Amino acid sequence: MENFNTGRHISGQFNQELEAVRNHVMTMGGLVEQQLRDALLSVSDSNEELAQKVLTSDYKINRFEVAIDEECTRIIAKRQPAASDLRLIMAIIKTIADLERIGDEAEKISKVALEHFPGKKQDFLLNLENLGRLVLSTLHDTLDAFARMDFDAALKVHQNDDRIDREYEALMRQLMTYMMEDPRSIPSIMSVIWSARALERIGDRCQNICEYVIYFVKGKVVRHISEQDMDEFIS
Amino acid sequence: MENFNTGRHISGQFNQELEAVRNHVMTMGGLVEQQLRDALLSVSDSNEELAQKVLTSDYKINRFEVAIDEECTRIIAKRQPAASDLRLIMAIIKTIADLERIGDEAEKISKVALEHFPGKKQDFLLNLENLGRLVLSTLHDTLDAFARMDFDAALKVHQNDDRIDREYEALMRQLMTYMMEDPRSIPSIMSVIWSARALERIGDRCQNICEYVIYFVKGKVVRHISEQDMDEFIS
Numbered sequence: 001m002e003n004f005n006t007g008r009h010i011s012g013q014f015n016q017e018l019e020a021v022r023n024h025v026m027t028m029g030g031l032v033e034q035q036l037r038d039a040l041l042s043v044s045d046s047n048e049e050l051a052q053k054v055l056t057s058d059y060k061i062n063r064f065e066v067a068i069d070e071e072c073t074r075i076i077a078k079r080q081p082a083a084s085d086l087r088l089i090m091a092i093i094k095t096i097a098d099l100e101r102i103g104d105e106a107e108k109i110s111k112v113a114l115e116h117f118p119g120k121k122q123d124f125l126l127n128l129e130n131l132g133r134l135v136l137s138t139l140h141d142t143l144d145a146f147a148r149m150d151f152d153a154a155l156k157v158h159q160n161d162d163r164i165d166r167e168y169e170a171l172m173r174q175l176m177t178y179m180m181e182d183p184r185s186i187p188s189i190m191s192v193i194w195s196a197r198a199l200e201r202i203g204d205r206c207q208n209i210c211e212y213v214i215y216f217v218k219g220k221v222v223r224h225i226s227e228q229d230m231d232e233f234i235s
Numbered sequence: 236m237e238n239f240n241t242g243r244h245i246s247g248q249f250n251q252e253l254e255a256v257r258n259h260v261m262t263m264g265g266l267v268e269q270q271l272r273d274a275l276l277s278v279s280d281s282n283e284e285l286a287q288k289v290l291t292s293d294y295k296i297n298r299f300e301v302a303i304d305e306e307c308t309r310i311i312a313k314r315q316p317a318a319s320d321l322r323l324i325m326a327i328i329k330t331i332a333d334l335e336r337i338g339d340e341a342e343k344i345s346k347v348a349l350e351h352f353p354g355k356k357q358d359f360l361l362n363l364e365n366l367g368r369l370v371l372s373t374l375h376d377t378l379d380a381f382a383r384m385d386f387d388a389a390l391k392v393h394q395n396d397d398r399i400d401r402e403y404e405a406l407m408r409q410l411m412t413y414m415m416e417d418p419r420s421i422p423s424i425m426s427v428i429w430s431a432r433a434l435e436r437i438g439d440r441c442q443n444i445c446e447y448v449i450y451f452v453k454g455k456v457v458r459h460i461s462e463q464d465m466d467e468f469i470s
Contacts, residue, residue: 062459069456073325080315090308093325097332176421183415190411221304224297 014079018088021071025092025099028064029143032099035061035106036139036202040132042113043125043195051113054106061103065096087219091212095146098205102139105198105205112195115188124178127171128192128199134164135199135206142206145213154213155234157206164203171196249314253323256306260327260334263299264378267334270296270341271374271437275367277348278360278430286348289341296338300331322454326447330381333440337374340433340440347430350423359413362406363427363434369399370434370441377441380448389448390469392441399438406431 035054042050072089075081081089109132138157145153172193179189214222222230270289277285307324310316316324344367373392380388407428414424449457457465 059459066456066458073321076311077317077321082312086308086312090328093328094332097329176425179414180418180421183418186411186415221301223301224294 011079014085017071017075017079018085021068021075021092022088024064024068024071025095026143026147028061028068028096028099029146031057031061031064032103032106033136033139033143035103036109036132036136039106039110039113040129040136042110043132044129046113048114051110054110058103058107061100065100068096069093084216084219087216091216094212095209098208102202102205105202108198109195112191115191122178124171124174124189124192127167127174128196131164131167131171131196131199134167135202138164138203138206142209146209149213149216151214151217154210154217158210158214161203161207164200168196168200168203246314249320252306252310252314253320256303256310256327257323259299259303259306260330261378261382263296263303263331263334264381266292266296266299267338267341268371268374268378270338271344271367271371274341274345274348275364275371277345278367279364281348283349286345289345293338293342296335300335303331304328319451319454322451326451329447330444333443337437337440340437343433344430347426350426357413359406359409359424359427362402362409363431366399366402366406366431366434369402370437373399373438373441377444381444384448384451386449386452389445389452393445393449396438396442399435403431403435403438 035057038050038057039054041047042054072093076086076089079085112128138160141153141157144150145157175189175193175196179186208223211221211223214220220233222233225233270292273285273292274289276282277289307328311321311324314320347363373395376388376392379385380392410424410428410431414421443458446456446458449455455468457468460468
């Protein structure tokens with residue numbers, strides 16, 4: 001775990017608490033990643049059972065959010081953290097909010113598996129799967145950057161969001177064309193559109209989490225800054 | 236400002252800091268409300284200029300988010316707040332994140348004003364306006380509940396979200412039917428769909444903010460709890 005010095009604190013107990021909360025975030029992140037993986041698999045395999053499992057498992061993620069949030073508040077009240085410890089707690093509080101919402105998006109995606117698309121597998125479903133794979137690997141890299149609090153890794157993910165946006169736009173154009181050519185397909189296609197949108201939003205939330213990693217490591221808020229300012233900040 | 240005792244702290248300076256940060260949140264909230272109002276007005280009046288103003292004003296909200304966030308972190312580090320002071324800071328940190336995203340949704344809504352709908356005013360635009368008015372008044376009530384940290388008001392808003400969801404669902408059915416009847420309208424209707432979705436999400440974010448008010452007043456996290464548990468909690 002680079003960039004991390006456990007044993008910095010006079011209070012070994014405080015170290016243990018910080019480590020514990022970080023571990024809980026990673027466990028929560030693992031659950032969220034599993035939910036997204038299952039949701040995408042349920043779509044590509046038209047597996048309704050797996051889709052239902054995604055829908056009924058979301059509560060676990062919600063519980064983690066509430067528990068970790070309370071843990072962080074308790075640490076602030078009890079340990080009065082400052083400097084990088086406080087930044088870590090702040091980064092965690094925000095990260096779990098985004099992780100919880102990624103879980104909600106995974107639920108939306110799994111609903112596509114409950115739709116029935118006539119005929120053989122449609123092109124747009126394959127493209128949805130491609131977008132899904134890209135977003136899943138982005139989430140994986142994001143959690144990895146968070147686990148190691150790795151500035152370079154976070155920056156790399158942050159800069160790759162354009163690719164998700166481009167694939168999303170291309171898929172949306174394809175879906176609109178499809179609806180125009182076959183208006184009866186509109187209700188089914190709309191559920192694919194919501195899934196595509198959910199994937200695009202997961203990409204945004206991964207960006208957010210990477211911004212918190214950057215904030216933790218560098219002590220600078222990079223949310224909302226212009227591309228030019230970001231380039232200056234990096235150099 | 237009921238439920239608020241300024242002058243509680245031995246440090247008058249600390250009181251002033253807490254009041255200042257609360258005022259900043261209210262100013263930010265006022266800006267967000269104005270953005271939503273302008274966005275809705277730009278749609279109902281097909282006012283492209285006003286829509287552009289919404290698009291170029293969002294940076295002000297973003298700046299508030301970053302500034303208030305830094306203010307809160309500074310207060311935690313310097314004042315080591317506990318109990319209700321800490322809950323207030325936590326509620327503020329989360330509220331501004333939701334307010335910032337409501338600003339983003341307002342931007343999306345204003346984009347409908349840049350679309351051109353042939354013929355006289357379509358029914359679905361009138362229904363979008365109705366949903367918009369409902370959501371705007373929900374946002375207003377939410378900010379009001381936050382300003383007074385009023386548990387009852389927050390609970391009332393929280394329980395009214397169903398109405399937004401029902402109007403949203405009805406509008407979506409209407410829009411889908413319209414697309415199926417006139418496939419050439421699909422690209423324009425899609426922008427109305429994104430706006431409707433943005434409004435529905437603003438309703439969700441208002442709910443979140445009300446949950447933070449409830450958390451502040453009662454010290455209990457009501458996120459993700461079941462309706463039954465919520466009823467028990469209230470009684």
